[in-house]
Amino acid sequence: YVGDRDILMGKAVWELIDVNQRVNFPMYYPVDDSKDLGPDRLPLYQVLMNGIKDKKITEVYDSGYFTTKKTYEEIEKMLSFKDTLDQGIEEMNSGASSISPEFIVKYEIKPIDVAGYKIKGFWYFDKRQGELKYRLLGICPVVPDVYTLKGGGDKVEYNDLFWIYFPEARDVLHSAKAFNEKNSAMPFTFDHL
Numbered sequence: 001y002v003g004d005r006d007i008l009m010g011k012a013v014w015e016l017i018d019v020n021q022r023v024n025f026p027m028y029y030p031v032d033d034s035k036d037l038g039p040d041r042l043p044l045y046q047v048l049m050n051g052i053k054d055k056k057i058t059e060v061y062d063s064g065y066f067t068t069k070k071t072y073e074e075i076e077k078m079l080s081f082k083d084t085l086d087q088g089i090e091e092m093n094s095g096a097s098s099i100s101p102e103f104i105v106k107y108e109i110k111p112i113d114v115a116g117y118k119i120k121g122f123w124y125f126d127k128r129q130g131e132l133k134y135r136l137l138g139i140c141p142v143v144p145d146v147y148t149l150k151g152g153g154d155k156v157e158y159n160d161l162f163w164i165y166f167p168e169a170r171d172v173l174h175s176a177k178a179f180n181e182k183n184s185a186m187p188f189t190f191d192h193l
Helices: 022-028 044-053 072-077 086-093 166-175
Strands: 007-018 080-084 104-108 116-126 131-144 158-160 163-165
Touching (some): 131 166
Antiparallel strands (some): 007 116, 131 163
16 A cells, blocks of 8 residues: 555556567467366466456456446457358348358457557655555456458457456456466466566
């Protein structure tokens, strides 16, 4: 805890963590659904989604200003949509009562689709301790808009999925293991990362 009177100067900053850079791979992997690595080895995106789904993370917002809350159901609607192929439309126009399941395509956001994470932090000078310190306030997965996945290529647009108030999510992140590329026998948690 730092009192407001102890903060001499402070500044909020937003940054982007690109998961395509090698140093950030522990947040990204494993991207496949295989259980070879154990049930506790998940990418950061999946840890956050599981925490929201299990209601262990409740401070979920629509922006980095943390004013309007989001529910898991609202987030889930942004993660997938179904589309009908041209053959299905022709089948429906010919008078069929329903469309065959092979003509319906489901587009879905998976952990491999995460492009990065936006973080919001606060740099402040603690005059009591005489130090410049940093406090992480929020984290946000950046994913492609599910409706632009259909076209593929260069037309994919990226959205902020949700913002999590970081201090409230630390218990969930501390219980999830991240990959330690320097020593695979000693994993550390996403909270440490």
